[in-house]
Amino acid sequence: MPIDELLEKAGRYLKKEEIDLVEEAYLFAEEAHQGQTRKSGEEYIFHPVAVAGILADLQMDATTLTAAILHDVVEDTGVTLEDVSKAFGDTVAQIVDGLTKLKKRMKYKSTAEHQAENHRKMFVAMAQDIRVILIKLADRLHNMRTLKYLPESKRRRIAQETLEIFAPLAHRLGISRIKWELEDVALRNLNPQQYYRIVNLMKKKRAEREQYLDEVIATLQERLEQMNLKAEISGRPKHIYSIYRKMVKDHKQFNEIYDLLAVRVIVHSIRDCYAVLGIIHTIWKPMPGRFKDYIAMPKTNMYQSLHTTVIGPKGEPIEVQIRTSEMHRIAEYGIAAHWAYKEGSSQSERSSFNDKLKFFREILELQQDTNDAQEFVENLKMDWFSDAVFVFTPKGDVLELPSGSVPLDFAYRIHTEVGNRCIGAKVNNKIVPLDHQLKTGDIVEILTSKHSYGPSRDWLNLVKSSQARNKIRNWFKKERREESVSKGQEMIESALKKQDFDPGNILNGDRVKEVANKFNFPDETDMFAAVGYGGISASQVVNRLTEGMRTDEEKPLVLPDVKAMPKRRKKPGYGVRVKGVDNLLVRLSRCCNPVPGDEIRGFVTQGRGVSVHRADCPNLSTVEEGRMVPVEWEGVADHFYNVDLEVSGLDRNGLLNEVLHAVSETRVNLSAVSGKADRRGMATIHMSISIRNVSHLQSVVDKIKSVRDIYSVRRIMQ
Known part of the structure; x- marks a missing residue:
């Protein structure tokens, strides 16, 4: 879109001085993007102007159009936020900051983690100023319109992300004209055969x-x-x-x-x-x-x-x-369409309007409760972008909850204390158990008691919404804090002793405070509490505490529990042995199904030998460090190992058959398979297969990914 066309369109509803501001932003951005081109070959400045044009169709204010034109200058040029603030004010700079991706030079475990951090930053910025997401939606819409210039793999990834996040977000904000186009263009890139057939x-x-x-x-x-x-x-x-x-x-x-x-x-x-x-x-x-x-x-x-x-x-x-x-x-x-950011609305009016949208408040609440960015984005998808049920309070108010929610989800949506004091529930005037699944139209009444002992840990397995789950976790963090601090310190001391370090010397020095700060805790007490309630593992803390203290020669491992076990005949170990100890019963954990090639850890169980887990298995965080033992793979050539896979793709006729055919070509044993589709047209297939090692598994995964309309294949844990 030429700048003259944008100014003419905006001039239909903006004042002359506001048009001058938009034109000034254009000149600033044009100079910043000088020499840059897009994959289409056109000058880069055409993109931010087109984004502003989409927003002008929505009759957004001059500040929004200005920020839209400048939305890439900090990320893609040498311009800083300070430069933007100096030229256009703090508000424009804050919006541009919310749209600027985090730098890749920061340390991320994976591309997915980096992307999740970017999404979290965007959602939190949106919750503070709605114009951030309006610009982002316009930006995504123009990028989707020009998607044909990108490689197919990148087109599919962007289209999938659009269907999972941006189209549902446009729907959540009621912007149907953007939602429809995002969905149609995404389908055209993900499943062109079906799109053009229709x-x-x-x-x-x-x-x-x-x-x-x-x-x-x-x-x-x-x-x-x-x-x-x-x-x-x-x-x-x-x-x-x-x-x-x-x-x-x-x-x-x-x-x-x-x-x-x-x-x-x-x-x-x-x-x-x-x-x-x-x-x-x-x-x-x-x-x-x-x-x-x-x-x-x-x-x-x-x-x-x-x-x-x-x-x-x-x-x-x-x-x-x-x-x-x-x-x-x-x-x-x-x-x-709302007046919130139109000329004449006061700051208090804007704040009042934002307060009406619980969505924004709950995003900020979710941000405070969730440290992991990927978990934050997944929780947002589950709570806000998935299927929903609409239920009534006894007074007739309507609440929206994720599909599959139970009365506890309803209770915590009403108020944290209502959830914490819940002792039962009535649905349609009948007493129901707390795991009763709610349906659209249900009238729900929560029964509470001042003498309630508080949430049960079992509730974490009942609730569907991340909001309820986080509130239950927070109760245990707060109400059982002293217990968690004591337990956490005990676990760290045990782990230090296991590695022949003196806990007294290490935990009483300045080192422990430095490590707590590295984990973003204000002091060591908070770090101990986090270890106690499972927020962080004792091994992570000990590794930081003992950095640089280890000698090159590994000290002998002390295993008092293992030595006390009577000698027995050598049992099958599934190709796993405990380092330095023979004749131990070893079993592979079913929760994470480790296979040769995975990094593994073991711990001594009571009467069932050593349980072996993948090193990234979340269940290890609940195990006392004193029971951990080093394990390794050996003699695995004749063994087969079970693996559970989750396959995600665009649902269509014949998809399951094609996936099963691909698996059969790899000559692996398929022991179980199930599939389902959601109302967005996304298919999820779960299957259990038997493989020899990680390389064998990767060949199966690659074969499944070769099937048309498959987006991801991942191992899952029970």
């Missing part, structure tokens, strides 16, 4: 559908005029991705989907909405169970409308949406 099928019967639509509109228009109701009536086809998702979800072919069209009726008042609904139901028979009143019960993204599906002419179903013009504006533009 496009071609829709083209074939376009004339027939348009004629049918004209007939419906004419009939309705005539009846409304007879009743002196003024309305704007239009028809539109369903979007490609929504049709595809319906085919996948309902297991139907294209010709089995009847409601491909929707009629939209826009009127002046809410009263007129219900009047039009009554007239429609007198003309055509409504389909049972297909009426939704989003005016009385708005969606969490502020969407309001009446939806009904009727049996139209020729006996074909057709969906009708009825709303006011203001509701329609919000349906199209969502949060961007």
Whole structure:
């Protein structure tokens, strides 16, 4: 988009001095990006101007357009945030900072961790200023429009990320016009065969559908005029991705989907909405169970409308949406349509508006409760971007919860103390167990007691939402702090003794405070507590405490528990031995299924020998350091090992068969397989296979990844 076109578009609603600010930002960015080009070959400056153009279509304010034009200058040029702040003010600089990716020179374990940190930074910045995510959505939309210039692998990765994060986020914010395009372009890049198949099928019967639509509109228009109701009536086809998702979800072919069209009726008042609904139901028979009143019960993204599906002419179903013009504006533009960042709104008004959106507050709450960036993003996907149920409080308020939620999730959504004091629940006026799964429409009442002992650790396995899970964990951190501090210090001392270090000398010196600070704890007491409740392992702390203290010659390992065990005949060890000790019973843990090539650790169990785990198994964090023993692989040539895999991809007919065929070609034994699909059209396949080692496993994974529409294959832990 040329800058003149952007200025002309923005000039329709901005003042002259605001247009001057946008033009000044353009000149600043043009100089900063001088000599840079995109993969398409065009000058880089065209991209930020196009992003600002998308936001001008939403009639965003001058500050937003300015930040949009500058959104890449800090990340991709020599310009600093201080330069931006000096030229355009602190607000613009803060927005640009929220859009700037973290530098790769920082130490990350993986690309996924780096990406997760970037997403977390963006979400937290969004929670503080909504304009951050509006610019990011416009940025992603323009990048999706120009995706064809990138290699296929990168196109697929970006398209997948768009479906998982950015399209659901646009939906959450009610910006349907951006959501629809993101979904359709993502599908075109992930599954072009299905995309163009649907496009071609829709083209074939376009004339027939348009004629049918004209007939419906004419009939309705005539009846409304007879009743002196003024309305704007239009028809539109369903979007490609929504049709595809319906085919996948309902297991139907294209010709089995009847409601491909929707009629939209826009009127002046809410009263007129219900009047039009009554007239429609007198003309055509409504389909049972297909009426939704989003005016009385708005969606969490502020969407309001009446939806009904009727049996139209020729006996074909057709969906009708009825709303006011203001509701329609919000349906199209969502949060961007609100007055919050328009001229004349005060800071207090903006804060009040943000307070209405619990989504933002809960993002900040989640950020405080979750240290790991990847866990933060996964929790956000689970709580906000997945399937949901809508339940009622006894007073009639509606709460949205992740699908599969139980009464405890409801209790903690109401208030932390309601959850902590929960002793039972009623659903639809009947007592239910705490693991009862809630359904849309349920009326939920939480039973509490001031004399409750607090949460049970078992609750962590019952709740579905990360919000509830984090609140339960925080209770144990706070209420059992002294116990955790004592337990953590004991575990660290035991681990130090195991390595022949004197705990008294090390834990009483300045070294322990330095290590606590390295782990971002204010003092050693907080670090001990974290070890006690499982937030960090004792071995991690000991490794930091003893850095530089080890000698080249390894000291003998002291295993008092092992020495006390009676000698027994050598048992099968699955190709694993305990270093320095013979004739020990060894078993591989089923929770993480280690295989030769994995880094492994073992610990002495009570009466069951040594349990061997992958070094990254989370269950090791609960094991006392004094029971850990060094283990290694040996003599594994004749053994086979079980591995559980999770395969993710775009759901389509024949996908499971193709995956199983790929596995069969590797000649591995498949002992179990199951699959499911969600309403976004994503498929998840779980399978158990037997392999010899990590290299053998990798060959199987590579074969599965070669199947079309497969995005990821990963090992899972129980």
